[in-house]
Amino acid sequence: MKNILFFGGGNIAQALISGLLLNGMSNKNIFFVDRNPLNQKKLNNLKVKSLKKSNSDIDIVILSVKPKDAIQAYKEILNNYKNPKIVSLVAGIKSSTYIKLDNKSEFMRAMPNTASKYGQGITALYNSSFKKSNFKKVSSIFSKLGTVIEVDNDSKIDTFTGVIGSGPAYFFQTLKSFEKKLMRLCNQDEKIVREIIANLMKGVGSSIEKDGDLDNLIKAVASKKGTTEAGLKSLKSNNLNQIFEKGLNAAIKRSKEISNEF
Numbered sequence: 001m002k003n004i005l006f007f008g009g010g011n012i013a014q015a016l017i018s019g020l021l022l023n024g025m026s027n028k029n030i031f032f033v034d035r036n037p038l039n040q041k042k043l044n045n046l047k048v049k050s051l052k053k054s055n056s057d058i059d060i061v062i063l064s065v066k067p068k069d070a071i072q073a074y075k076e077i078l079n080n081y082k083n084p085k086i087v088s089l090v091a092g093i094k095s096s097t098y099i100k101l102d103n104k105s106e107f108m109r110a111m112p113n114t115a116s117k118y119g120q121g122i123t124a125l126y127n128s129s130f131k132k133s134n135f136k137k138v139s140s141i142f143s144k145l146g147t148v149i150e151v152d153n154d155s156k157i158d159t160f161t162g163v164i165g166s167g168p169a170y171f172f173q174t175l176k177s178f179e180k181k182l183m184r185l186c187n188q189d190e191k192i193v194r195e196i197i198a199n200l201m202k203g204v205g206s207s208i209e210k211d212g213d214l215d216n217l218i219k220a221v222a223s224k225k226g227t228t229e230a231g232l233k234s235l236k237s238n239n240l241n242q243i244f245e246k247g248l249n250a251a252i253k254r255s256k257e258i259s260n261e262f
């Protein structure tokens with residue numbers, strides 16, 4: 001699969017395009033359709049081409065518009081491309097909603113996250129009607145952007161959306177408490193604070209990757225009657241884990257609700 005068209009060129013399309021370029025894909029093979037002048041400008045800066053008319057050399061179309069725009073955009077793709085291979089990144093809307101509008105195209109869903117921009121993404125794939133060989137090719141494109149998992153039904157994409165698609169934002173929100181303390185500690189030097197927080201997260205990532213078990217990792221930091229133990233005790237007595245789980249469940253529920261709105 002040589003040429004990719006992003007139909008919708010906003011946040012997630014830009015993250016994927018940046019990741020693909022970082023991985024060595026040529027900008028000559030990446031195209032976009034987008035109506036928003038600000039996003040057009042950002043994509044022009046990435047040196048990928050805007051497509052005004054349909055192009056028969058397009059191998060896959062990545063549907064990357066908001067759920068409210070998805071059906072209209074899907075119809076536009078069907079009008080412009082014969083039997084297209086469409087990968088939908090759209091949260092919520094089930095495969096059957098698209099397939100009942102047209103059963104000649106190949107269709108699948110992908111749910112990436114924005115860390116794909118750095119090759120550190122996590123993407124769930126669900127194959128609705130792609131030929132096996134084509135699905136494999138799409139899977140290998142996403143694997144250039146990080147970890148790929150395959151799920152075996154549409155509703156697992158909803159769960160994944162709430163947990164991983166939205167995942168980076170939960171950590172950004174949590175890190176705001178660290179930022180507040182560190183800004184004071186570092187005399188309001190934003191650059192240093194960012195570097196410290198980034199290293200903290202990189203260290204956490206490497207520890208998990210190398211040592212695995214989360215309980216053992218906690219034990220290695222928390223000594224008896226020490227500071228970590230005091231902090232953890234307070235977080236536990238305030239039900240941090242239950243609060244977090246409630247948040248994840250709210251996001252999963254919203255993903256399923258969106259699916260019923262279309």
Ligand SMILES: NC(=O)c1ccc[n+]([C@@H]2O[C@H](COP(=O)([O-])OP(=O)(O)OC[C@H]3O[C@@H](n4cnc5c(N)ncnc54)[C@H](OP(=O)(O)O)[C@@H]3O)[C@@H](O)[C@H]2O)c1
Pocket residue numbers: 007008009010011012013033034035036039064065066067069072073076089090091092111112113114165
């Ligand atoms: N952002 C994430 O982290 C993330 C992660 C996983 C999946 N997703 C999914 O990816 C999709 C896109 O999210 P996003 O955050 O990238 O949205 P976004 O930033 O709003 O980008 C969508 C872009 O598509 C344009 N557009 C919409 N309909 C169009 C049409 N018919 N013709 C041409 N351009 C059109 C929009 O223009 P206007 O601004 O003028 O509407 C906008 O520039 C969503 O369905 C979301 O569920 C997002």
